[in-house]
Amino acid sequence: MSKMRRWLGRNAIRIYAVIAFAYLFVPVAYTLAFSFNDSGKSNIAWRGFTLDKWKNPCGAPDVCPALGNSLKIGVLATLIATVLGTMIAFALARHRFRGRTATNLTIFLPMATPEVVLGASLLALFLNLKINLGFNTIVIAHVMFCISFVVVTVKARIAGLDPRLEQAAMDLYADEFQTFRRITLPLVAPGIAAGALLAFSLSFDDFIITNFNSGSVNTFPKFIWVSSLRGIPAQANVIASAMFFLALIAVLVGQAVTAGRKKQKA
Amino acid sequence: MAAPAETGGRDLRLERVTKRFGTFVAVDDLSLTIPSGSFFALLGPSGCGKTTTLRMVAGLEEPTAGTILIGDDDVTNAKPYKRPVNTVFQSYALFPHLDIFENVAFGLRRRGGKQIKAQVDEALELVELGGMARRKPAQLSGGQQQRVALARAIVNRPAVLLLDEPLGALDLKLRRQMQIELKRIQTEVGLTFVHVTHDQEEAMTMADTIAVMNGGHVEQMGGPADLYESPQTTFVANFLGQSNLIRAAVSGKSGDDLVLEVHGQKVAMPAARRASGTDDLLIGVRPEKIQLAQPGESTEGFGSNALPGGVVTDASFTGVSTQYLVRMPWGQELMVFAQNLGAAGLLRPGSKVDLHWDPAHTFALDGSLDANAGVAHEGATPVPVG
Amino acid sequence: MSAAQGIGVGEQQQLEDDQHDSGSSAPTQPGRRRATPYLLLLPGMAWLTIFFILPIATLLSTSTQTRPEGAEIGVYTQTFRVANYTDTLSEYATVFARSFTYALIATVLALAISYPLAYAIAFKVGRWRNLLLVLVVAPFFVSFLLRTVAWKQILADEGWVADALRTLHVLSPDGRIINTAPAVVIGITYNFLPFMILPIYASLERVDPRLMEAAGDLYANALTTMRKVTFPLSLPGVVAGTLLTFIPAAGDYVNSALLGDPVHTTMVGNVIDSRFLKVVDYPTAAVLSVSLMVSILVLVGLYIRRAGTEELV
Numbered sequence: 001m002s003k004m005r006r007w008l009g010r011n012a013i014r015i016y017a018v019i020a021f022a023y024l025f026v027p028v029a030y031t032l033a034f035s036f037n038d039s040g041k042s043n044i045a046w047r048g049f050t051l052d053k054w055k056n057p058c059g060a061p062d063v064c065p066a067l068g069n070s071l072k073i074g075v076l077a078t079l080i081a082t083v084l085g086t087m088i089a090f091a092l093a094r095h096r097f098r099g100r101t102a103t104n105l106t107i108f109l110p111m112a113t114p115e116v117v118l119g120a121s122l123l124a125l126f127l128n129l130k131i132n133l134g135f136n137t138i139v140i141a142h143v144m145f146c147i148s149f150v151v152v153t154v155k156a157r158i159a160g161l162d163p164r165l166e167q168a169a170m171d172l173y174a175d176e177f178q179t180f181r182r183i184t185l186p187l188v189a190p191g192i193a194a195g196a197l198l199a200f201s202l203s204f205d206d207f208i209i210t211n212f213n214s215g216s217v218n219t220f221p222k223f224i225w226v227s228s229l230r231g232i233p234a235q236a237n238v239i240a241s242a243m244f245f246l247a248l249i250a251v252l253v254g255q256a257v258t259a260g261r262k263k264q265k266a
Numbered sequence: 267m268a269a270p271a272e273t274g275g276r277d278l279r280l281e282r283v284t285k286r287f288g289t290f291v292a293v294d295d296l297s298l299t300i301p302s303g304s305f306f307a308l309l310g311p312s313g314c315g316k317t318t319t320l321r322m323v324a325g326l327e328e329p330t331a332g333t334i335l336i337g338d339d340d341v342t343n344a345k346p347y348k349r350p351v352n353t354v355f356q357s358y359a360l361f362p363h364l365d366i367f368e369n370v371a372f373g374l375r376r377r378g379g380k381q382i383k384a385q386v387d388e389a390l391e392l393v394e395l396g397g398m399a400r401r402k403p404a405q406l407s408g409g410q411q412q413r414v415a416l417a418r419a420i421v422n423r424p425a426v427l428l429l430d431e432p433l434g435a436l437d438l439k440l441r442r443q444m445q446i447e448l449k450r451i452q453t454e455v456g457l458t459f460v461h462v463t464h465d466q467e468e469a470m471t472m473a474d475t476i477a478v479m480n481g482g483h484v485e486q487m488g489g490p491a492d493l494y495e496s497p498q499t500t501f502v503a504n505f506l507g508q509s510n511l512i513r514a515a516v517s518g519k520s521g522d523d524l525v526l527e528v529h530g531q532k533v534a535m536p537a538a539r540r541a542s543g544t545d546d547l548l549i550g551v552r553p554e555k556i557q558l559a560q561p562g563e564s565t566e567g568f569g570s571n572a573l574p575g576g577v578v579t580d581a582s583f584t585g586v587s588t589q590y591l592v593r594m595p596w597g598q599e600l601m602v603f604a605q606n607l608g609a610a611g612l613l614r615p616g617s618k619v620d621l622h623w624d625p626a627h628t629f630a631l632d633g634s635l636d637a638n639a640g641v642a643h644e645g646a647t648p649v650p651v652g
Numbered sequence: 653m654s655a656a657q658g659i660g661v662g663e664q665q666q667l668e669d670d671q672h673d674s675g676s677s678a679p680t681q682p683g684r685r686r687a688t689p690y691l692l693l694l695p696g697m698a699w700l701t702i703f704f705i706l707p708i709a710t711l712l713s714t715s716t717q718t719r720p721e722g723a724e725i726g727v728y729t730q731t732f733r734v735a736n737y738t739d740t741l742s743e744y745a746t747v748f749a750r751s752f753t754y755a756l757i758a759t760v761l762a763l764a765i766s767y768p769l770a771y772a773i774a775f776k777v778g779r780w781r782n783l784l785l786v787l788v789v790a791p792f793f794v795s796f797l798l799r800t801v802a803w804k805q806i807l808a809d810e811g812w813v814a815d816a817l818r819t820l821h822v823l824s825p826d827g828r829i830i831n832t833a834p835a836v837v838i839g840i841t842y843n844f845l846p847f848m849i850l851p852i853y854a855s856l857e858r859v860d861p862r863l864m865e866a867a868g869d870l871y872a873n874a875l876t877t878m879r880k881v882t883f884p885l886s887l888p889g890v891v892a893g894t895l896l897t898f899i900p901a902a903g904d905y906v907n908s909a910l911l912g913d914p915v916h917t918t919m920v921g922n923v924i925d926s927r928f929l930k931v932v933d934y935p936t937a938a939v940l941s942v943s944l945m946v947s948i949l950v951l952v953g954l955y956i957r958r959a960g961t962e963e964l965v
Contacts, residue, residue, distance in 0.1 A: 017772040020765050021787065024845065027802035028791045034805075044805060084696035095689035103693060106700050112895075112952060113708075114903020116921040117941040120928050121707035124714050124938065144703040147696055164359035167326050170346040171353045172373035172418070182372075186363045205796055207906065208921075212928070224797040228910065232801060240795045247793035251786050259782070 028244070035237035042231025053234040057242070060233030066223035067239055073135070073219065074204040077142035081203075082196040084143070085150025086188075092151070093158035110148045118145055119212030126213065133215030141213045142203040149202060150195035157191025201247075276337030276350075276425045277302050278323065278458060283332030285318050292318040294482035296332070300460060300475075302425075305452050307461045307473035311505070311640075315482040316462045320428050323460065324353050336425050347376070352419035353428040357435055358411050360403035366390070366414050367399040373422040389421035392451060409440045416448070420455060429461040433468060445471045466506050470494070478502050480640070496629055498541045500548060503631065505640035509550045510600045513633065516545040523625060529596045533571040535628035546633035553601040555627040558590065558619045569624035576600070578617045588612060592619060708945075715938035726932045733935075740939040744923060748943070751919040752951075754833070754908075755901035758840040762848040762897050763890070765841070770853040770889075771882075775861060785853070792846050800839055800910050807835050807911065831913040839907035847896035855889030856882070891959045899948055920944050 008015070034043050038050040058064035092103065110118065122141050126133060165187065169179040207221035214222060224236055278300040285293040293315040300306045308316040321327040323334060325346035334342045341349045352373065360369050370386045379385070390396050393413035403411055412432060419427055432448070433441045449472050452459045463469050469476050470490035477487040478501070486493060486502045497503035500511060514526040514533070524537040526549060535549065559565045561574075576592040579599060590602040590613065600621065613619065716736055717728035741748070773784045791799065807813055807829040814830075817823040829835050859882060867877040883890075905921030912918070920940055927937035 013768055013772045013776055016768045017776075020769045023765065023842070024788065024791050026806060027799040027842065028794055030802035030805055031794050031798045034802075044808075084699060087692040088696040091689040091692035095692070097686075097689040097693075103697065106697060106705065110700065110704050112899055112949060113945055114900060114921065114948065116903045116905060116924050117711075117945045118704070118707075120924055120937055120941045121711040122703060123928065124710045124934065125703070125707040127934075128710055140703055143699060147700060151696075162357075162359065164355050164357070165361060167324075167346070168353070168355055168359035168361070169372070171324055171326075171351070171355075172422070173347045173376035174372070175345070175347050178376060183361060201793075207797055211925075221795060221797050224795060224801070225906075228797070228801055232798075236795075237798065240798045243795075244790070244793045248786070248790055251789075252783075255782050255786065 031237055032241050032244070035234055035241045037234050037237075039234045041233075043234045043237065044231070053238045057235050057238045060235040062218060062223055063220075063233065063235045063239065066218040067220045069135070069218060070204055070220040073138050073142060074200050077139050077146055077203045078196050078200040080139070081143045081146035081150050081199045082192060085147045085195060085199075086154050086192055088147070089151045089154035089158060093155050107148045107151050110145055111152075115145075115206075115208040119209035122209070123212040133213055134217050137213045137215070138210055138217060138219070141209050142206060145206075145209060146199035146202055149198050150192075153195035153198060154188065154191045157188050157194075161187055276458075277335075278426050278460065279333075279335040280319070280323075281333040281335065283319070283322065283329045283334060285315075285322060285327060286330045291482050293322070293329075296483060298477060298484065298487075300426075300458060302458050303456050305449065305459045305461065305472055305474050307463060307469035307476045308479055309463055309466055309469040309476050309505075310479035311464055314479040316464075316479045317430060319479070320353075320430055320460065320462045323426065324351055324428055325349050350425040351428060352422050352424040352426075353430060354412075354415045354419050354432045356430040356432070358403075358415040360411055360414055360418075362403055365400050365402055366395065366406070369403065369414055370418045370421055372418065377422070385421055386417075389417040392420065392454070393417045408436055409444065412436060412444060416451065420451070420457065423455075424457065426458045426460060429459060431463055432461070433465075434463075441468070448472055470506075478505060480505075494552075496539065496541070497550070498631070499639070500631055500635040500637055501640035503550050503629070503640070504638070508553055508601060510553060510556070511548045511550050511631070511637045512598065512600070514547045514549045514630070516547065524630075526630075528573065529594070531573055533573070533628070534625040535571075535630060536626055539626075539628065540630045542630065542632035544632055544634070547630045548633050548635065548637055550629045550631060551623050551627060553589070554587070554603040554605070555623050556600070556602045557622045558592070558602055558604060558613065559622060560613070561618055561620060565620075565622055568622035569627065570622075571625050571628065572620055572622050574620040576619045576621055578613050578615050578619055580615060581613060583612065590619075592621065594621075711938045711941055714934050715942050717935050717938075719935075726934070728934055736935050736939050737943070740936050741943060744920070744940060747918055747920055747923055748947075750917070751902050751921070751944075752947075754837055754840060754917075754919065755898050755904075757837050758844070758901045759848075759894050759898045761837070761841045762845055763894060766845060766848040766852055766893065767890070770849050770856055774853055774856040774859075788849050788853075789846055796843060797906065797910075800843070800906055803835070803839050803842065804830060804910055807838070830911060831917075833912070833917050835911040836908050836917045836919075839911045840901050840904055843904070843907060844897040844900055847900075848893040851892035851896065852886060852889040855886045855892075859885045887959065891956065895952060895955070899952070902948055903944060 034046075035053060036049050036051065037043055037046055038048040038052070039045075040047070053059065088103070088107065091097070092100070092107075119141070122137075122144070123133075125131075126137055131137065161184070165183055166179050169183045170176075174182060205221060207219075207225055210219055210222060211225065218226075220236075220239070224232055227233065227236070278298075280296055280298045283293055283296045284291065296315075296319065308319060310316045318327060322329050325341070325344060325348075329342060332342070333340060336350060341351075361372065364372070367386055367390075370389055371382050374382045374385060386399070387396070390399060393416055395410060395413050395417065398406065398410065398414075403414065406414065412435070415432070429448075433444050436444060445468060448459075452472075461469070461473060470493075473490065475487065476490055476493055478485045478493065480501050486498045493502060494506055497506065497509070500509075503509040503511065512528055514528045516524060517527040517532070518525045519537065520534065522537055523534045524540060526533050526535065526547065528549065533549070540547070555569075557565075557568050558576075558578075559568065565572075573594065575595040578590055579593045580591040582589050585606065587603045587605050590604065591599050592602055593599050602621065713730060714728070716730065716732045716734060718731045718733050718736070719728050723729075769788070773781055773788070777784055805811060809828050809830060811830075814823060814828060817829070818825060818827065823829070863881055863885070864877050867881045868874075872880060903921050905919055905925050908917050908919045908922050924937045924940045924944070927933045927940065
């Protein structure tokens, strides 16, 4: 009995972790499982296993156009937000200037504002200016809330960079531009990539802000929201599951590569 | 872009250079000439302005006032990449994303030189890293990284090579080895080396000329032996090795010798070794120059200066020598290093001793100077001077 | 060994440098140097000014507008009617209170789930660390709406959770989970978990395990070590995590809409959404938005001051 208790005591935190992981993965398991459901119009009850939906992911009306829009918006918003955010990050990390506090506040506030307020306020602006809602307004909105996250990610990377490396480059006859291109940029690149990935995932999965500013344009999250009232076709689960596996594989491969490099060093 | 010149006959000159950061004066009206081909050390404690001086020569700081010349070229405001100067950075600053070859080739490529491979290979050979060209910096040991940093700078044949505490990150044994190595390489390539360090032993091992810096100016400049045997200020006397500084007053002359009164005792020293014109002096004797004799013991062969009446308060055996603290009748504690010759036994604390030394080993400094200047090694408490 | 020495000396030298160096890279021409940061800031800050600050200002302006007599639906004019605030806030006081209560409970639950998990990953799993970190983030590669819909299925009246709880008599035979406040809170807690786990992990990872050993060596038991050493050192992560969870939680309406009940679990977000998009009552939506934002900022400000850390994200 006391042996058992001691074992529990020593492993309590591991047991807790296992339970926490279960909590994390149950909804994922549902989403994955129901992509194989032989469902009719709605996809709530289990009706048997089928691969039909995986063979024909665009089989349900509107799914694939919505996905296409989300991808297009995601890529465009990520590009713009990454460029603008990286520039701000360099200004903040590498320069002294007046208005620094105001800049920091303007970067911080969008992250501290609930999405529903961001969406509603932007809609109020678009209505006032009589701007038609659609693809462009979605991109504008996504860039707006992605910039801050890019700034924070890239800034951290620049801050971690040893200024002596750039000084060494200049000492070795590289002018400002060459120093930036050959030393600074390659060394900050992982941070920029991380910021871009974050921006893309935020944009791709955004529903609340999009819902306010999309007009009649459909995106993948909006498609799910709208069809959740009538029944979500299993194809949506297929697409979400495929994205899940793609992202998972990408991250695992990335990790394996870094681990391999580290091992080489050691 | 001005092509960095090949070496040969270009001295580095600093003329009345001052650098202020706000109200803090880091370098104060400094003038220095570093002859071409010399191994020059800037030695001083943290905050003395040596690193700032180096950074101004490299072009990483702009002087507030003054001129920096290399040969006849005024480089005071030139960008770092437009000067024939290269730096071995503290902690090396090797580019982590480039391999060793590309690190060394970096400067050559920027200048668009030819036969880059041959030059890089030669530089790597020089630092004995021939087989490492395709490794990344993180795969090398600290000592190897240090050599790469050196090769990366030397390969450009700069008129002046700056070394910013280059051995600070290495452990003691490796540091000794690299000191010899650096000296060999400098002799081999014949470049001007300017070496910044706070380690006096390192400076003395390698440099032909040392400038001891303190508070933004040069306290004294000269060869290592010259600085050690004849310090001109209390700071130099204490910062380079250790010194016993004792209050003395000039009481007369006898031939070429000066006769001094030290707490009631007469001692002598060559008049030529007096660094100050004042009559109130601080005389200095290095601890290893003093010999101890117990009262009644033969003092044959000992120096003719003597201060009797000391009591050993502490003895620590270090192998090569024994370090004694001796309390003198006027309360001051003097330090004496007795070489371990195996003949004499250890003196125990409480033993009565007389101090003897050769008059020629005495130096005399201005008595108004702070006797504790330059002592400030970590945790040192000021020594009362009687 | 030599690396550690190197860091020590490096810091010492850095001190010397820092006394008089801004730590920036090599000097550039004074004229260019002054203009560069502004050129870098211009496009991004212009974007944020036009599409974030201006909209918030518009929202402020909208919040005091009124609808003129006999005007069309959706037409409002500025009348500076501050009473919009008192009217709206008294009407929706319970909704506000509910939003903050749900957000608070969800934040506490998320902290309770995340801290041990982050701790386990940081200190107890050895070489599985990186893999487990990926697994922590992995669920959030699935669209959050689908995950919420999955919760709807899991917590459904005929689902296995409800069945199990009925069997255990935790739930009465006709009791339900779906469409209740607990369902909404479960959904919210789940939704923002990575925002809690990742910052806590990041600050725990930086804690030197030798500090905990030292605490043990100095007669602290496991609990005291946690209370006096580990937790205080991980506080920046805890502060960041709780903020990153609480803020979106307080404004959320998706969980309430999908897992809750249209009357009894309504949150501010739901009201803003429906006032704006369905009822076309812009002033009320604006009042609620402004109030939500201001109250969150005030709470965040107080919390940060209390926690004594400026290190946010």
